[in-house]
Structure formats: structure tokens, C-alpha cells
Amino acid sequence: MVTREAPAIWRKFTTRWADNDVYGHVNNTVFYQWFDTAVNAWLVEQGILDVRNGDPIALVVETRCAYFAPLAFPQDVEVGLAIAELGRSSMRYRIGVFASGDEQAAAQGDFVHVAVDRASRKPVDLPAEWRTKLEAIRA
Structure with missing residues (x-):
């Protein structure tokens, strides 16, 4: 399970009324x-992803989540991410979702x-410029 020490990048979210289910x-x-x-905002902030004109672009090919x-x-929720693996053309992010202030993740996922x-x-x-920035947040 992801703990607070593992993620390199953090993003805060606030749950919305519509997020709750029955x-x-x-x-x-x-x-x-x-x-x-969380992933795409970081990519855009780093100048890795230009969603309108960039080439190459990054497509999601796999996701999973354990609750x-x-x-x-x-x-309030804090989502932390780090790079778990880098391939020739792929990157696997390890993501932890935490209730604000909690030490243990409420959920953990992978996003490729x-x-x-x-x-x-x-x-x-x-x-090369992508790889350098991705390596910087490798777990």
C-alpha cells in the first residue's frame, strides 16, 4: 500500500456532493x-504535454485501482503520484489517494x-526531455 513517503508530486482535491454514490x-x-x-495536470505544468498541438501525445492504455x-x-483529498516504471515509450505512474492528513492511502492505483x-x-x-522530467519523480 502507498504511504505518504512514496509519492513525489501532490495535488489536492475537494470532494463534491455529486461524487457520493447511493x-x-x-x-x-x-x-x-x-x-x-493529477497526472495530466503535472505533465502540462512540466511542459511535457501540449494537449492541442503537442507531438507526441500520451494515451492511457491501462489503469487499475485498489480501495x-x-x-x-x-x-479534502490529497493525490500523490510517482513514476513506478519507465519503458521505451511508456510510463507507469503509482498513485495514492489519501484523506487529507491520513498516513495510509484510501486507494492505490496504477496509470499507464x-x-x-x-x-x-x-x-x-x-x-529525452520527457524522460529527464519523469526520472526526477521516479519512486
């Missing part, structure tokens, strides 16, 4: 939204991007 906790699909937002504790509205040519959608080698 069972009174944040629905599993919201966790994937947090993954997507350990419920989260619910109203609650593959760098692809914008037009052909065929995998390409990670650009």
Missing part, C-alpha cells in the same frame, strides 16, 4: 478522474501512458 461514499469512477487530472478505505463528501505520434497513434520513444 452507498454514501465517493464512487469508484471519481478516483479515476482524480488519477487522470482500502471510504472517502465521502465533504472531505504510452507516448504516440499524434497523427498515426503509433508508439514512439519517450523524448
